[in-house]
Amino acid sequence: MNYCSHCGHAVERRVPPGDDRPRAVCSGCGAIHYENPRAVVGTLIEQHGRLLLCRRAIEPARGLWTPPSGFLELGESSPAGALRETREEAMAHAAIEGLFCHIDLPHIGQSYLFYRARLLAPDVAAGPESLEVAWFEPDGLPFGQLAFPVIHTALELWLADRRETRRAVHHGLLRWSGAGNRFDPANYVLEEHMALVLHPR
Numbered sequence: 001m002n003y004c005s006h007c008g009h010a011v012e013r014r015v016p017p018g019d020d021r022p023r024a025v026c027s028g029c030g031a032i033h034y035e036n037p038r039a040v041v042g043t044l045i046e047q048h049g050r051l052l053l054c055r056r057a058i059e060p061a062r063g064l065w066t067p068p069s070g071f072l073e074l075g076e077s078s079p080a081g082a083l084r085e086t087r088e089e090a091m092a093h094a095a096i097e098g099l100f101c102h103i104d105l106p107h108i109g110q111s112y113l114f115y116r117a118r119l120l121a122p123d124v125a126a127g128p129e130s131l132e133v134a135w136f137e138p139d140g141l142p143f144g145q146l147a148f149p150v151i152h153t154a155l156e157l158w159l160a161d162r163r164e165t166r167r168a169v170h171h172g173l174l175r176w177s178g179a180g181n182r183f184d185p186a187n188y189v190l191e192e193h194m195a196l197v198l199h200p201r
């Protein structure tokens with residue numbers, strides 16, 4: 001942010017009185033513009049052992065694969081947002097079964113929440129933001145063509161749960177190494193990983 005959204009004056013970055021970190025502070029009206037992480041919400045939909053993924057039609061990561069997901073909107077719950085994104089990107093009508101993972105990405109100020117969901121109607125199709133949608137076998141997931149490192153992490157957790165024939169709710173912090181390509185999963189490490197095992201699959 002360079003200009004105040006209230007009065008249009010330039011903002012400067014400084015630590016406001018009583019605060020402990022720099023904020024965008026307006027040089028005109030004095031408004032403090034707090035910037036906080038944003039939530040990205042989506043669904044992991046499994047059917048006959050296969051996982052539903054969408055190939056993105058929009059930047060960033062156009063042409064790469066992701067579960068249906070997008071930014072949470074004001075006024076909606078996280079599960080409702082995940083279902084909305086699923087309708088928009090995969091034309092899929094689904095129901096939430098439970099939280100699958102919550103992964104924090106502090107280097108870009110995002111938190112991802114993926115929910116396990118099941119289809120309520122069999123048909124899926126590419127929405128306006130998808131080039132195509134497809135079902136993937138667990139041993140055929142398109143690693144190497146995934147949209148973001150966090151998607152890589154989420155799908156690896158999903159595969160690990162399958163191998164161990166369990167269901168779990170995961171939390172983790174996906175830490176960028178601070179160097180190297182930000183789109184290469186090899187430059188990330190999952191920290192603070194907690195898995196709450198729900199029951200055998």
Ligand SMILES: [Zn+2]
Binds near residue numbers: 006008028030
């Ligand atoms: Zn202002």
